[in-house]
Amino acid sequence: xxxxxxxxxxxxxxxxxxxxxxxxxxxxxxxxxxxxxxxxxxxxxxxxxxxxxxxxxxxxxxxxxxxxxxxxxxxxxxxxxxxxxxxxxxxxxxxxxxxxxxxxxxxxxxxx
Amino acid sequence: xxxxxxxxxxxxxxxxxxxxxxxxxxxxxxxxxxxxxxxxxxxxxxxxxxxxxxxxxxxxxxxxxxxxxxxxxxxxxxxxxxxxxxxxxxxxxxxxxxxxxxxxxxxxxxxx
Numbered sequence: 001x002x003x004x005x006x007x008x009x010x011x012x013x014x015x016x017x018x019x020x021x022x023x024x025x026x027x028x029x030x031x032x033x034x035x036x037x038x039x040x041x042x043x044x045x046x047x048x049x050x051x052x053x054x055x056x057x058x059x060x061x062x063x064x065x066x067x068x069x070x071x072x073x074x075x076x077x078x079x080x081x082x083x084x085x086x087x088x089x090x091x092x093x094x095x096x097x098x099x100x101x102x103x104x105x106x107x108x109x110x111x112x
Numbered sequence: 113x114x115x116x117x118x119x120x121x122x123x124x125x126x127x128x129x130x131x132x133x134x135x136x137x138x139x140x141x142x143x144x145x146x147x148x149x150x151x152x153x154x155x156x157x158x159x160x161x162x163x164x165x166x167x168x169x170x171x172x173x174x175x176x177x178x179x180x181x182x183x184x185x186x187x188x189x190x191x192x193x194x195x196x197x198x199x200x201x202x203x204x205x206x207x208x209x210x211x212x213x214x215x216x217x218x219x220x221x222x223x224x
Contacts, residue, residue, distance in 0.1 A: 033212070040121075042198060042216035043156075050209050058211070090156065092212075099202075100146055101212055103156040 006104040023091030032074040118215035133184040135199030144202040
């Protein structure tokens with residue numbers, strides 16, 4: 001087990017509704033990240049966290065917010081889902097900012 | 113700004129043939145470079161990092177700072193190597209935290 005789980009694994013939601021994705025880790029790593037994966041774009045960083053209540057924006061943060069109230073949980077919220085946010089979302093963790101990442105299994109989100 | 117370029121979206125080779133997946137980067141500092149692999153509908157897994165200079169599953173990658181490249185090579189491709197390969201760079205882009213920037217990926221198909 002990689003020590004990182006994402007939930008839900010799949011979700012279909014309607015345009016305009018809020019959606020929250022959860023990333024949970026058991027490794028006690030300081031750094032957590034949210035990426036989205038889209039064909040032709042690779043992985044793009046949405047938001048990341050470098051400690052409890054410490055978060056920062058990535059390159060595609062518009063329309064997303066995050067929260068980290070505990071070391072083990074990093075939540076990604078789509079405040080009002082749009083069709084352009086249909087994607088596969090990956091969470092990643094790392095023990096130091098320059099180290100390699102461990103990825104979760106992904107959440108496939110479809111906004112209709 | 114940090115950028116990673118993988119010029120080939122698709123690469124197809126025959127089993128037993130050599131394979132090289134190209135990666136070029138742009139970064140003003142001293143980079144840390146990685147290769148990640150994603151088998152069909154699975155999570156991304158770390159394949160190589162340049163500082164460890166390991167050979168994993170027969171793959172090697174050498175950092176060439178003069179050419180700003182980190183190409184992934186394997187002398188004899190196997191069918192199980194078929195996957196999406198991502199090159200990634202860890203660096204600071206404003207602020208004090210390192211972030212991992214990915215290329216858009218190369219889909220490798222090894223034909224029997």
